[in-house]
Amino acid sequence: MKLIILDRDGVINHDSDLYIKSPDEWKPIAGSLDAIARLNQRGYRVVVATNQSGIGRGLFEMDTLNAIHDKMAKAAAQAGGRIDAVFFCPHTNTDNCDCRKPKAGMLKEIAARYNVELAGVPAIGDSLRDLQAAEAVGAQPILVLTGKGKKTQADPALSAGTPVFPDLAAAVAHLTP
Secondary structure, three states: OEEEEEOOEOOOEOOOOOOOOOHHHOOEOOOHHHHHHHHHHOOEEEEEEEEOHHHHOOOOOHHHHHHHHHHHHHHHHHOOOOOOEEEEEOOOHHHOOOOOOOOOHHHHHHHHHHOOOOOOOEEEEOOHHHHHHHHHOOOEEEEEOOOOHHHHHOOOOOOOOOOEEOOHHHHHHHHOO
16 A cells, blocks of 8 residues: 655645634645645555644634545545545644654554554655654655745754655655656
8 A cells, every 4th residue: 555644734735823723724735636636546545644733722623623624625526636534633732742743643643544664655744843753653754845844944953865845746746757
């Protein structure tokens, strides 16, 4: 089975420093939904792993998060794609949980659910914590410059040799020639 792990905010959809708090605020980045469809056409299972501390902060409830993810799934389907699963961490930094990226708990849960090793599995994110979580489980971190990506690219903590692409569509084009 071919698997790919995508961060949500800043990779699939536009990010906001004020959080994506409603389905109306969820807006796909140009080309991202077509990129998901291309991954599916090439045999990939697409899994989203996203920190959603807005829940822990009380900015929105679970039903709102589900509605946002429903909108994302329907938008991907309209482009001919499919998101196989969404894993999320509802906690804040102060909760010190194991699932909030950069910790690897969410990715370990993905590995267990799909009964796969994550060594070499592409994990695409726009923030350093996305990439650090990927590295912690042996996945292949890939940085996109959308969302917080340009700031992340300038971070001295970014591992040398991390592949960098302008956006999800460009990363997927590279992975699925």
